[in-house]
Every structure is written in C-alpha cells, then in structure tokens.
Amino acid sequence: MITIKEIAARLGMSTTTVSNVIHGKTREVSAETIERVQKFLEEVEYVPNINARNLAQGQSKIIGVVLKSLDFRLWHSSNILNDPFVSEMIGGIESAVREAGYYMMLYISDDIAEIIQRISIWNVDGLILFCMMDDDGNRVAAKYHKPMVCIDTYSSEKKDDFVNVGLDDEKSTCEAVNYLIDNGHRKIGFVTDNRVGVDRARFWGYRKALAEAGIEYSDRDFFLLEPAEEAHGRNIEKLCRRARDYTALFCCSDIYAAIMMSALKERGLRVPEDISIIGFDDNLFSRVCTPRLTTVHQDADRKGRVAVQTLIGMITGKAPATKKIRLETRLVIRDSVRKIE
Amino acid sequence: MITIKEIAARLGMSTTTVSNVIHGKTREVSAETIERVQKFLEEVEYVPNINARNLAQGQSKIIGVVLKSLDFRLWHSSNILNDPFVSEMIGGIESAVREAGYYMMLYISDDIAEIIQRISIWNVDGLILFCMMDDDGNRVAAKYHKPMVCIDTYSSEKKDDFVNVGLDDEKSTCEAVNYLIDNGHRKIGFVTDNRVGVDRARFWGYRKALAEAGIEYSDRDFFLLEPAEEAHGRNIEKLCRRARDYTALFCCSDIYAAIMMSALKERGLRVPEDISIIGFDDNLFSRVCTPRLTTVHQDADRKGRVAVQTLIGMITGKAPATKKIRLETRLVIRDSVRKIE
DNA sequence: TTGTACGCGTTATCAA
DNA sequence: TTGATAACGCGTACAA
Numbered sequence A, B: 001m002i003t004i005k006e007i008a009a010r011l012g013m014s015t016t017t018v019s020n021v022i023h024g025k026t027r028e029v030s031a032e033t034i035e036r037v038q039k040f041l042e043e044v045e046y047v048p049n050i051n052a053r054n055l056a057q058g059q060s061k062i063i064g065v066v067l068k069s070l071d072f073r074l075w076h077s078s079n080i081l082n083d084p085f086v087s088e089m090i091g092g093i094e095s096a097v098r099e100a101g102y103y104m105m106l107y108i109s110d111d112i113a114e115i116i117q118r119i120s121i122w123n124v125d126g127l128i129l130f131c132m133m134d135d136d137g138n139r140v141a142a143k144y145h146k147p148m149v150c151i152d153t154y155s156s157e158k159k160d161d162f163v164n165v166g167l168d169d170e171k172s173t174c175e176a177v178n179y180l181i182d183n184g185h186r187k188i189g190f191v192t193d194n195r196v197g198v199d200r201a202r203f204w205g206y207r208k209a210l211a212e213a214g215i216e217y218s219d220r221d222f223f224l225l226e227p228a229e230e231a232h233g234r235n236i237e238k239l240c241r242r243a244r245d246y247t248a249l250f251c252c253s254d255i256y257a258a259i260m261m262s263a264l265k266e267r268g269l270r271v272p273e274d275i276s277i278i279g280f281d282d283n284l285f286s287r288v289c290t291p292r293l294t295t296v297h298q299d300a301d302r303k304g305r306v307a308v309q310t311l312i313g314m315i316t317g318k319a320p321a322t323k324k325i326r327l328e329t330r331l332v333i334r335d336s337v338r339k340i341e
Numbered sequence C: 001t002t003g004t005a006c007g008c009g010t011t012a013t014c015a016a
Numbered sequence D: 001t002t003g004a005t006a007a008c009g010c011g012t013a014c015a016a
Helices: A004-011 A015-022 A031-044 A050-057 A084-099 A112-122 A136-143 A169-182 A197-212 A232-243 A254-266 A284-288 A300-315 B004-011 B015-022 B031-044 B050-057 B084-099 B112-122 B136-143 B169-182 B197-212 B232-243 B254-266 B284-288 B300-315
Strands: A062-068 A103-109 A126-130 A148-151 A163-167 A188-192 A222-224 A248-251 A276-281 A294-297 A324-327 A330-332 B062-068 B103-109 B126-130 B148-151 B163-167 B188-192 B222-224 B248-251 B276-281 B294-297 B324-327 B330-332
Touching (some): A004 A015, A004 A031, A015 A031, A050 B050, A062 A112, A062 A300, A084 A103, A084 A254, A084 A300, A084 B084, A112 B050, A126 A136, A148 A300, A163 A169, A163 A300, A169 A197, A169 A248, A169 A294, A169 A330, A188 A197, A188 A232, A188 A254, A222 A232, A232 A254, A248 A254, A284 B284, A300 A324, B015 B031, B084 B126, B112 B136, B136 B148, B169 B188, B169 B248, B169 B276, B169 B330, B222 B232, B232 B254, B248 B254, B254 B276, B254 B284, B300 B324
Parallel strands (some): A062 A103, A126 A148, A148 A163, A163 A324, A248 A276, A276 A294, B148 B163, B276 B294
Antiparallel strands (some): A294 A330
C-alpha cells in the first residue's frame, strides 16, 4: 500500500500538493501538477489509509447499525436476521450507506453496555437503532453524543424526542381488522409473541377496531406465541385448539401468520374456509404460503433507506423536518380471508 | 473521549506505563501502579481509539464479509440477505466474529473492483467471500494479499488452492434424488435458477442418481426459474404446465421449492398426491409451507462460524488442516414426497 | 503555487 | 520499574 508521502517523494513534490489534488482543492494547484498527480495516483492505484484519515479528522465515516437481538423475536429461528422483514431492511440500509460514501458496521447484541463500548471504540459517526425498548435508546444517547435514528421504536419514557422512522401501526392494524369486520367476522383473535413496542401499538389498533364495531374484547382473544423452543409444540397445540372458537386471526407479522396457518392446516382446519388469517409485512412468506396471505404491506427496504438518509442529513447538519417519520402502509388483499354472513 | 495522554498527565506518569497496564504487560509494572491505573481507567470509562491503535499497529481487527449480489439469486426479492439461508449464515458469521474480538464489515456488491477498493481502504485483516464465481476469488486474491476463506465456492479455474467451506453438494443431491427413486419416482425434474457454482454441482449429483438408476435425462427435465421480474408470471406458468409430466421435482433450495409448490397448488395440483417435491437447506420455509417440506438439511449458522474460525486461525498463523472443508448434510423426511408404485 | 511542520491517539523501542 | 520519543499516514494552518 503506497502512501502520500512516498507519492510526493517519487513525484518530487510535497505531500500537501498531493493531498490537495486528492481532495479536489484544485484552485490552489496548477493544471499541470494536477494532471501529473492524478495520472500517478491511478497508476499506482492509490488507496488512502482510512485509519490515518479518520484519526486526523476525528471522524470515522462509519454508520453503526444496532440490532438488539430480543429473544422473543427469535423463537422461530436462531437469529434476528432470519426475519425477512429485518433482512430486507438491512439490505436497504446497506445500499443507502454505501451510496452515501459511508461504511456500515453491524452490531447484534442484547447487551446495551457492550454495544456502547463497541460504537465508542470506532467513534461511529452516527447510529441506527432497531428494536430498542423502553429506555435503551436513552441509555445509548446519554453515553454517546452522536446523531441517531431509531426504527420502529416506541419509548415508554416521557421525553421521546428521538428521531424515529416507523409506521402508523395503530391505524394500519385498525384498518386490517376493520376489513375482517367488514367481511362479517366478529370472533377475531390477535396473534403475536410479545406485548411491547410495535406489537403493543398494533394491539391497540386491534382493540380500537373491535371497540368501534361494538365487539367486546376478552383476554382470551390474545394469542401469545411462546419463545421457548421446548414448549413450542405444546404452545402451538394449545393455540390451535383455542383458535377453533374464532373465525379470524390477525397476526402481527407474516411469519406468525405462516406458522399459525401451517399449524392449523396440519390439524385439519381449512384456511380461509374454517378460519381467516391476516398478516403484516407483505414479505416473501405471504406470497409463498397457500392460500396466499392477505396482509398489511410495508416497504422494509425503504424504511432502511429513509433511516439512513435522515441520519446522514443529521450528520451533515440538516435537522429532519419531522422527528416522527411515518411511512405508508396498505392492505394487500389476497386469498386468506373469507367473507362470512 | 479521554485519551491515554490525558490519563497519564492526570496520574502524573507516562503514556507508556498506562499503555502497558492496558495491555497487561504487567511484569514490567509495580503492583501499586497497576492498581492505580486500572481504577482510574474504570472511573473515566476509558475506551481506546481504534483508529489510532490500528494505525500504529498496521492492522484493523476487521473481517470483511463480501456478498456478491448476483441477480439470479435475487429474482424473488430485492436483496440477497432475503434468502433465509444467507441471513442465517451471516448471523453465524457475525456472532463468531464478535466472539473472537473482531469486527465485521459487510460488503454487498456485484462489482469486484469496488469491493477491492473498499477492503483496501480499511486494510481489512481477512476476508470471507460468498457466492464468488469463476475467477472472482482469484481477482481479489491477486490484489489483496490477506487471508481469505470462501464459502460455497466452486472455481472453474485450474488453480483452486483457496480455502473453502462448503458441502458435498453432489453427494447430498444424489442421496436426495435416490430417495425419490426409492419411492418409485422415475420422472424427476431439477429446479433452479442458474447453472453455475453450487447449483451446478447439485445438478451433477442429480444426473448421477438418474444414471445409476438407469433413468435417461433430457434437457426438458431442467426447470429454469427466470430472474426477470416481468417475465416471472409467464415463466412460472410454463414451468407448472411442464411439471404435469413429472411425478417429482428436486429443487435447489427451499425457497424455490416453496415457490413451485405454491404455484402448483394454485393451479390445482396436489402435493404430494399429484407431484412430490424435495428441497434443500431446511430453513424456516420448509417448516411453514403445507405440506411440510422433505429437504436436505444443512447448518447455515455453522457454515458461517466455521468460516470465521478458519479465517481467524489463518490470520493468527495457523494453516487449516484441509483446504476444502466440508460440512455434513442429511435428508430430513417430512410430508412432501409420496411413495408411488 | 508549493512546501514545512505539527497534531490526531496509540504502540513500541530504547534509554534512564 | 518507568519515561522520553519516534513512528503510523493523513490533513491542514501557516510560511515561503
């Protein structure tokens, strides 16, 4: 790896000149010199040492992407990336980071202290936080004073002045459940594996739809998928038995919908003839299961990109227009919901 | 962020001593000093500046993970991470990298030159390459002289002396197809979306099984899923029509299997009554579709971890025992294959 | 228009 | 057992 110093020596000029050409500070250099330097740079395939550059400038050009790996998100697989929604979002983040000339570093951990440690070491320029709970975001913010953007975060704290990219989860869910109600359903279950954050907001949307239609809610209508692997079989068994009292299930993600659908069908129930199912996300799962899933569409790739664009805006000194950025959703009607009389 | 220099000043000693304590070069320092420094370090929550450290040591502690985003892998979704096999493998890589005290940087691109540029800038200590084709690996190796480990790579070059973590794809496929043959199937199609690398090796396994059973192969038995989004509908339609002449399909991944199954069922064919299907990977898709998929199991998480462990061994000077590391596979029998007479 | 010299935070060599 | 001091490669104020 050749250095600026050596280039300068070989060209018989100073490092300043070389550096200036590299950075396009061209008004201070003669056209001839520019030409000569640029040619030589290409010839030797110069690549800057980013450690030295960062050290000199007190920056890092790194965007830290923090995924808090919550157990409950994992019960169906070994890691959080396995959720197509997450992996598609990461894909969007990666592209946007790269296109902006930054680098991405991925931190997966459920230990906030460890995360803070690692982002501090790298002096990360900005942070994207996904799946943060309660005061996690605040804890990071308190220790690490750099721009940060959250994705899908609901804070239980009073002072929720963080920037967030998310959905109107309550409204989206309310619309989906209304669709079920419009199709004649009155016994509607709510399926998820947790009671916090996004899923809690969706739960309130579900409750709102029920209330507006004059349908009473009981705790039995809440179907909780359990994370523990060993208990999984029994848990599913119990949920399927309970499901027989319902004509429809709203599931908080396509994965849950696919899992429930598969389990129900295995036990002889037909979808949508015996029970209707609706999902959330509109990812590959919704198109591949049979029947194809009616679901709430969201654009995970775009969610990631918007988060990055907002963050880079903040890094370069542009405050976002809104702190709460909300992306669109829409109900995609396929074949998993039946009209009943 | 406090620096060693400042700590030294405040403690009234030299930076050398502080640095020595930090690195446990303890035999050169008095117990009392160690005590005093360590206490202070904790008090001020010292975190090293890794840019400075790397600059001084000529290393980076970064493992570069390169995913060449091939179009054909993407036809069903917007990015390569969306394949559960890939995302699970990345999860394994991330954990292993983190546990070894390294950092992971992810490079997704189909432009080898760009990738080389970016890994050079960061002076990455080692590389993991996934989905490299033909001479891609050699091109990287020629420019960047650091340890590297490939995953699932078959090189068409003569000099394939790179380290690779993979499967015996030919044998695994042969076994799976033999299972179909043992169950009475003679008209067996092969489904994939490309003719290179891993899928080519699997194709030869399929051919071998057919040959050993005295079944003739014709080009019509090759079902090529097409990447182009617009053409997708027509492509699937045509494949499903052709599939009516077959009693079984071997699919190169669970995703393809799930897609084919869904499309076939939509057109009134029953699985496995009318047509049997077998997949590859054994990921979430195989457990969620109906009927549950009979498939070749591989451990994607482990694949990633083994690659990292091998690579870090190489970085620290341990040559791997074998250049071609092969992980186990096994056929997982579920419900998508029927015995016929 | 070009060059000198210093600072960024660490590590490492060598002398004290 | 400790402390100066010189690298590491780059950017930049300031001098020439």
